[in-house]
Amino acid sequence: VTKTKIKLGTWGPQSGPAQFWGNVMVGIEAAVKKANAEGGINGRQIELIKRDDAYEPARTKLVVKELIERQGVFALVGGVGTPNGLAILPDVIANQIPWVSPSTGSTAFSQVKNGKLVSPTVFATYTNYENRIEVAAASRRQHPETLQGRCRVHQLLLRSRGSAGRHGRSQGVWQQSATRGESAARTHGNQPRVASLEAARVRRGSRRAVHRRQLRH
Template sequence: MSLIKNLLALSLAFTSAFATAEPGVTDNEILIGQFAATSGPAAQLGLRMQVGMQAYFTALNAQGGVNGRSIKLVTRDDGYEPDKAVAAVKALIEQDKVFALAGSVGTPTGLAALPVVTAQQVPLVGMFTGAQALREPFNRHVFHVRASYFDETERIVQHLTTLGVKKIAVFYQNDSYGKAGLEGVERALTQRQLKPVATGTVERNSVDTAAALASILKTEPEAVVQISAYKSCAAFIKQARSKGYGGQFFNVSFVGAAALAQELGDAGQGVVISQVVPFPFATKTPVVRDYQQHMLAAGQKEFDFSSMEGYLTARVLTEGLRRAGKTPTRDSLISGLESLRDVNLGGFAINYSPKNHQGSNFTDLSIIGRGGKFMH
């Protein structure tokens, strides 16, 4: 009888453990998935996010991981195309069996993947996009680490109008990302009884800016706010400068500041980019010192805003995992993240709650100086 009882107890324990086991979690590892462009015209955005996340996870794993488990990052390339993003996120969840997702890149790709993420109830942390459509309506499974495009464009317009600049044009990508940025600029201008003097568009993953250039330059704007990726923005700036345009150029953070500076070369001096993370080149901020140390330890000698954002995303996810308990579930990860109230990571604060998943409203402005170096 005791043998039967023991066998029954073992069977129940096995059944219970099997029933509560979460995909992507073993005794010594947690799988995290990333869907992002690692090829094509926006590749540097996904690659640098990946580098920043991996730098932190490598350092974390060297210290024993989270509750005894190391973190493994699995990245699938979506080429910054919505249909490929859907395929990538499905593959991460159904084939790779990841526990959670982090560091996705882009508004159109994020919007396309969101129904899959929601249906599968997989937490997604640190989307590299500031679009309001990914913040409203509220989604229990999505946690934003960065400020919104509304926050960034308000900072840009506030800066320009404070300087007396009122003739502002908008060059934007003809998709959900570009339109989200355009809406932010329009909102900020409307609050000041202004509106764009001109707009022009470019297609995603294209550098055909001729039509936009013609429609914008004829209005002689004092400044152009750009809402696109680095290759198209660089093409627009170079062509505008070649035609003698002497106004100012402002970009939101998604452009990929380092990639933009590289594309522009000598033409980049004076271009301003709004940022949603601390300045990654100055060591006065504790979290930046940690970032630089972990990047160098991982063999990464180049610092930039995008990898800084990836690094912060990994830090936030890890804090949530620590609070998810020794036997983490997707629900306990959500609860763990929601318990991050005014958590200071060393100069960058995160604040979540069960009703608010926008962790930060931090914005800053940076400018490209001589030799592609950034000034703060």
């Protein structure tokens, strides 16, 4: 930090098979541009230094080391990936570098031990995976009929991504099946219909089996 400038460092996959996650940088750049246009931070302009780690943890360690030691960044912002973040977390803590909003849902970045954050300089804003599961489970328990089909939509879409990659097929078949399942679950109103839901699950299971055979052929 100087009288006129604040250096921030960020990184992400700008190359390699996971480069689509590199779009996270677009949002960071937009935020920095807006802040600078409004006068910066306490009169200081933000200089954002970007690096490509190709989503490889070993490379992440190298680029972050360079950002901290050679570029002298005041803080890190963003950064994509759980394995990548875990690879540099010890160095970030050891050097007491502020790190804002790492793009990972791992609880390692928000753990509390003896009333203190394990990572005192890391400011996690990304909802961790465990909390997401707990919220989804609680919602499903409270609203089994209305969420039954919706949960199936997400499950089938997740599976279809793998199938589409292997077989080159569209996700449309899975989406149509999931939508029908959601509609069927909602026709029973707001009262619990365990038997009906079980029957609907059996029917959807049969349809999934047919879809799998179609994908294989």
